[in-house]
Amino acid sequence: MDPSIVQQTFKAAPLTTEFFLQGSVMENSLETLVNRLKGLCDNADYQQESFQDHEMVFHIKNTSVPTPLVFRVRHSLVQTECWSLRYLGHAEVGDKNRPTLVRSYIDCPTSENVAQFIGELGFRMDHEFVVKGFYFHKGRMKITVSKFYKMNQPGNTTNDTIETVCPSYLVELSVVTSSGQEAVGDDMKNFAEQLKPLVTLEKTDHRKIQLAQT
Amino acid sequence: MGVVCVFACPVPEGKSGQQVVDGLQKQVEMMGATKSGNFLVDCETYQSNPQNVTQTPQQCVVNILHNSEHPASCFSVTESGQILVSDLLFEDLMSKLTMAKAGRESFYSQRKGFKIESRGQRYEVGDFIIKIGSVSLASNFRGILIEVEYCPCVILNECWNMMKELLQSMVGNSAETPPPVLKHKPDTVYTPSDTILQYLDHFNNFRKAVSAPPPSR
Numbered sequence: 001m002d003p004s005i006v007q008q009t010f011k012a013a014p015l016t017t018e019f020f021l022q023g024s025v026m027e028n029s030l031e032t033l034v035n036r037l038k039g040l041c042d043n044a045d046y047q048q049e050s051f052q053d054h055e056m057v058f059h060i061k062n063t064s065v066p067t068p069l070v071f072r073v074r075h076s077l078v079q080t081e082c083w084s085l086r087y088l089g090h091a092e093v094g095d096k097n098r099p100t101l102v103r104s105y106i107d108c109p110t111s112e113n114v115a116q117f118i119g120e121l122g123f124r125m126d127h128e129f130v131v132k133g134f135y136f137h138k139g140r141m142k143i144t145v146s147k148f149y150k151m152n153q154p155g156n157t158t159n160d161t162i163e164t165v166c167p168s169y170l171v172e173l174s175v176v177t178s179s180g181q182e183a184v185g186d187d188m189k190n191f192a193e194q195l196k197p198l199v200t201l202e203k204t205d206h207r208k209i210q211l212a213q214t
Numbered sequence: 215m216g217v218v219c220v221f222a223c224p225v226p227e228g229k230s231g232q233q234v235v236d237g238l239q240k241q242v243e244m245m246g247a248t249k250s251g252n253f254l255v256d257c258e259t260y261q262s263n264p265q266n267v268t269q270t271p272q273q274c275v276v277n278i279l280h281n282s283e284h285p286a287s288c289f290s291v292t293e294s295g296q297i298l299v300s301d302l303l304f305e306d307l308m309s310k311l312t313m314a315k316a317g318r319e320s321f322y323s324q325r326k327g328f329k330i331e332s333r334g335q336r337y338e339v340g341d342f343i344i345k346i347g348s349v350s351l352a353s354n355f356r357g358i359l360i361e362v363e364y365c366p367c368v369i370l371n372e373c374w375n376m377m378k379e380l381l382q383s384m385v386g387n388s389a390e391t392p393p394p395v396l397k398h399k400p401d402t403v404y405t406p407s408d409t410i411l412q413y414l415d416h417f418n419n420f421r422k423a424v425s426a427p428p429p430s431r
Contacts (some may be wrong), residue, residue, distance in 0.1 A: 016306055060311070061267040064319045069310060085300065087307055106310075108303035117290065117298040121276060121311075122268040122321070 018105035019184050020091075020174035021192055021201035027167050030145065033198050034134060037143055040194055041136035051144075052077040052132045054157050056115060058123035071123060073115050077130070077157055085110050085118070091206045098182070099189035101203050105176055128154070130162050133169065140184075141191060144172050171199050216341075216365035217404045219377055219393055220412040221385045222419070223358040231348060231355050238346045238360070238384060239335060247339035253347070253361075254282045255413050256331035260312065260322045276322070277417075278308065279410050289410040297407045327352045330417045332359045341365050342380065349420055356420045359413070360384050371400040 025033050038044055053076055059068035072086040089104030110117075115125075133146030147169050149162040156162075173192060175184045192201040225234050262274040279289045288305060290298040298304070314320040332347030345361040362381055367373040374392055381389035392400065395411045 016303075060321055062263065062319055062321055063265045063267060065315075069321060071307065085304070085307060087310055106303055106306050108301045108307055110298055110300040110304070113296060114298060114300075117292065117296050120274065120292045120294060120296055122262055122266050122274055 015176050015178055016104060016106050017179040017181070018088075018103050018174050018176050019100040019181075019188060020103070020172055021100050021188060022173075022204050023171045023199040023201040024168045025145075025171060025199050027169065029198065030169055033145065033169075033171070033195070036195065036198055037134075037136045037145070040191070041138045041143065043137070048134050048136065050132070050134050052130070054128065054130050056128040057126045058115075058118055059126045060121070060123045068126075070126075071118060073118070075112075081112065083110050083112050083114050084108060085114050091204075093203055093205050099185040099203075101206075107176070129165075130157050138191060139187075140175050140177070141188060142174050142176075144174075145169050146172070171195075171201060173201050215368070215404075215406065216363050217367050217370050217373055217377065218361060218363045218409045218412070219381060219389070219396070220359055220361045220409065220416060221381055221389050221393065222416055223360050223385045224388070225358060231358060234358055235334065235346055235348055238358070241384065242337050242339070242344050242346065245339050247337035247342075247344060250336050250338045250343075252282075252334065253336045253345045254280070254331060254333045255347070255410075256280055256329065256333075257414065257417050259325040259328040260308065261325055263319050263321055263323065265319055266321055274322075275325075277414055278305070279414060281406070281410060281413075283409075284406055287406070289407065291410065291414055295411070297410065299407060328421065330356070330420060332361075332413065332416075349417075351420060351424060356423070359416055361409075368404045369401060370396055370404060374400070 034048060038048055053074050055072055055074045058071050058073065060071075061068045070087070072088065073083065074086055075083040085108045087104065087106040091101045091103045093101060128151055130149040130151060131146045132149070133144055135145075136143040148165045150165055151157065151162050153161045173188055175188060177184060195201060223234060223238065225231050257277050257279045260276050260278065262268070264273065268274070275293050277291045279291065281287070281289070286302060288300050288302050290300065290304060308322070311322040312320050312324060328351075330349065330351045332349045334345060334347040337344045337346075341364060343363040343365065347359045347361065349356045349359055360381070362377055364373045364377055370392060378389055391397070393412050393415070395415050396408060
C-alpha cells in the first residue's frame with residue numbers, strides 16, 4: 001500500500017474519544033459476573049483473557065498554572081514488550097440524555113524506553129500502581145473487571161510487594177472511537193442493562209469524587 | 215529491513231541541485247534500477263517552555279521525524295539521543311503539550327522555520343534500495359541526501375565494504391568511512407532508529423549551515 005495512503009488513513013479519523021460507564025462488584029460476586037460476561041461477549045468458548053499491567057503516572061508542571069498535564073505509561077507484566085503512553089482527559093457527564101461518560105483518550109503504543117524519554121521531556125513520576133483483571137469484547141465494546149494494587153516498593157511489581165487498595169473490582173464498559181459517534185452510547189446502555197442486577201454500570205460524576213478527596 | 219547508510223552528496227560549483235539529482239537518477243537507472251515510488255523523511259522540532267518546572271534549567275528540544283518507509287510510525291529524538299519509536303498517535307500526545315489553554319502557557323512550542331525534509335525518488339536494484347532526496351528547509355533547497363539500503367544483511371560490518379563501493383560511485387570520498395552515527399556500533403543489529411539518527415545528524419548539519427547562502431536549485 002502506498003505509504004502516503006497509510007499515513008492519511010491513520011491521521012484521518014484518529015480514535016481519541018472514549019465513551020464509558022463504570023461500576024463495581026465485591027470479590028464474592030466476581031465469579032458470577034465473569035460467567036455472565038463470558039455468556040454475553042464474543043469468543044464465549046475460549047478461556048477469558050486476563051491482564052496484569054503496571055501503570056506509572058507522570059506529571060509535567062508549568063509555573064503559570066498549578067494544574068499539571070498528566071501522561072500515563074502502561075506496560076504489561078505478562079507481555080513485557082508491550083508498552084504504551086496514554087492520556088486520559090477529564091470525564092464529562094454532559095446532559096442527562098447522554099447515556100455515558102465521555103473523555104479524551106489517547107493510547108499510543110511505544111518502544112520500551114518511554115519512561116526515560118518522557119523524563120527527558122520534563123515529566124516526573126507522581127505515583128504508580130499495578131492493575132490485574134479480566135477483559136472481554138462485544139463487538140467494539142470492551143469490558144474490563146480490574147483490581148488495583150498499591151506498590152510498597154517503588155518499581156517493584158512482584159506479588160509479595162503489592163497489596164490491594166480495596167476488596168472490590170472496578171467494572172468498566174468502554175468504546176474508543178472518533179469524536180461525534182454519540183450513537184454508540186445507546187448500544188452501551190443496552191448492554192449495561194443485561195448486566196443488572198449483578199453490577200450497575202452508570203455515569204459516575206468524577207468531580208464529586210475529587211471534591212470528596214480535597 | 216537491512217542496513218541503511220545515508221550520505222550527503224556534494225553539489226559542485228556551477229551546477230544546480232536539480233542537475234545533480236538528475237545526474238544521480240540517470241546513473242542509478244544505468245545500473246538497472248527500477249523506480250519504486252517516492253519517499254519522504256521529514257523532521258519538525260519542538261522546544262520546551264522556560265516556565266516548565268524541571269530539574270535542569272536547560273531548554274529541552276525534541277525532534278519528531280517520519281519516514282515513509284515506516285508509514286505507521288513516528289520517531290521522537292531528544293538532544294541526548296534518546297529515541298522513542300511509537301505509533302502516529304504520538305503526535306496527538308504532542309499536541310497536548312503544545313496546546314495553550316486558558317490561563318496557561320503551552321509546555322512545548324514548535325520551532326518556526328525549522329521544518330526540514332528529504333524528498334525524492336525511490337529505486338530498487340537487486341538487493342539494494344536507493345533513495346535520492348532533495349533536502350528542503352522551510353521550502354528552501356539546502357542539499358542532496360543519498361540513502362542506500364542493503365536488504366539481506368542487518369550487521370553493518372558484514373556489508374560495509376560492498377555498500378562503500380556503491381556509495382563512493384555516487385557521493386565520492388565522503389563515503390570513505392561509515393556514517394558517524396553508526397561508527398560505534400558496527401556489530402550490533404541495525405534498526406530503523408539508526409536510519410532516523412543518521413537523517414537527524416544530516417538535518418542538523420544543514421540547519422547549522424543555514425547562515426551560508428543555499429546552493430542554487
